[in-house]
Amino acid sequence: MTQLPKFLTGDSAALNEFLDKFDVFLLDCDGVLWSGDHLFEGIVETLEFLRSRGKRLVFVTNNSTKSRPDYQKKLTALGIPSDVEEIFASAYSSAIYISRILKLPAPxxxxxxxxxxxxxxxxxxxxxxxxxxxxxxxxxxxxxxxxxxxxxxxxxxxxxxxxxxxxxxxxxxxxxxxxxxxxxxxxxxxxxxxxxxxxxxxxxxxxxxxxxxxxxxxxxxxxxxFGKPSQAMMDAIEGKFKLDRARTCMVGDRLNTDIQFGIQGGLGGTLAVLTGVSKKEHWEAKDAVAVPAYYVDKLSDLRGATP
Incomplete structure (x- = not known):
């Protein structure tokens, strides 16, 4: 039987133990940080908190409607400081594959x-x-x-x-x-x-x-x-950021993309949030496509860890 995820919300000791396991957090955007143009409460403070703990953040999104500079503008408009190089979107992943890997001959x-x-x-x-x-x-x-x-x-x-x-x-x-x-x-x-x-x-x-x-x-x-859970995307992220997969955690709201992405990629952990698509009953089902290692009600619950 697949082990069910550990619930971290409200458990300061468990949150600290969780944070100490990872150096890098791959963050899904839609459903984790925001829904549409609505920023979830406490997100800016939570990202600042993670950075203050020495964590590296990478924004990984499947949404292809925006380029990386467009995503940075959205992050900035929502009050989230970021660098364009911290953003990895499916449109970028697709373009990299076409130009640098597929390399079809002209014309x-x-x-x-x-x-x-x-x-x-x-x-x-x-x-x-x-x-x-x-x-x-x-x-x-x-x-x-x-x-x-x-x-x-x-x-x-x-x-x-x-x-x-x-x-x-x-x-x-x-x-x-x-x-x-x-x-x-x-x-x-x-x-x-x-x-x-x-x-x-x-x-x-x-x-x-x-x-x-x-x-x-x-x-x-x-x-x-090329979006999550594609391991072509994971390989590209690893190559770009030189991360240690064992010290990296994927944070997301969707089992069949975010969580499966982290599990198939051999990351050290996966964290599900309940502010988006997947709910507890989805990973508790016998036919669950993926089961996270940890979960919280919302991303801002991570601030419950004591300094």
Whole structure:
């Protein structure tokens, strides 16, 4: 039987013992620090407290709609001091993989983006050519001419070798049809992450995984994904920050991404918070996808540790 997590809230001695085990905390954002644009109470003070204890913080998010500089602006606006190099997002992870690992030879190295400006910004920083994304020309209904152009290929860019799907607030039939045709013609199918939902404003909305599902259904292919729990993302984080996995803890609200990410990555520990997606009954279930090592009601409970 899988051992259930240790509850730390309100237990000063257990909190101190927990904090002493780790040098680095990988922090999920949505559902842990905030929900949408609502910052959870006590977060700024909690992050300051962790830094005062000598802990290194890395903000690890699956949300691909923002680039790292965009995320830093959000953190700053919420009163959270940060450095852009402390931020690791799925859009950045995807761009790094495409440019430095996949390295498709020109000219068949262009990316068709289904997603928002965060993906575009990170691809641009890495010098990766792309089309689609926020292009206003694709924010419309499909026409009979489009069907003809997609069927004979005249509407397609012959240099596209990758379809990268992320959260897209303007998803439509035309974009899905174009992505499908590119994949049918041999383009590699990638996804920033496979989150089914997005926590926002104290409820949930469709996530990036919901955007790629139609393409999975159409093509029969599962995309290579770069968000949590992808170990390609963990390897990239380890390489960038030179962290000791045994002294690193993943903090998150979602079992099938955050907690599974930390467990599969062989980290020293995982901490679940109850301010987001997963609840106690999810890891207590017989078919739980992952079980955290520790949990708290909310991240600010960590301040219950005595100096």
């Amino acid at each position: 068949k190295n262009k990316v068709f983006v289904i997603g928002e400006s965060g993906i575009e910004s990170e691809l641009r920083t890495e010098g990766v050519p792309f089309i689609g994304g926020t292009d206003p020309a694709l924010r419309r209904d499909i026409t009979p001419e489009d069907f003809s152009g997609l069927a004979d290929g005249s509407l397609l860019d012959p240099d596209v070798g990758i379809v990268l799907a992320g959260l897209d607030f303007h998803i439509n039939y035309l974009k899905l049809a174009m992505g499908f045709q590119y994949i049918q013609r041999g383009a590699k199918f990638l996804a920033t992450n496979l989150d089914s939902t997005l926590p926002m404003n104290h409820t949930f909305f469709p996530g990036a995984g919901s955007i790629s599902v139609p393409l999975v259904n159409m093509t029969g292919q599962t995309p290579l994904a």
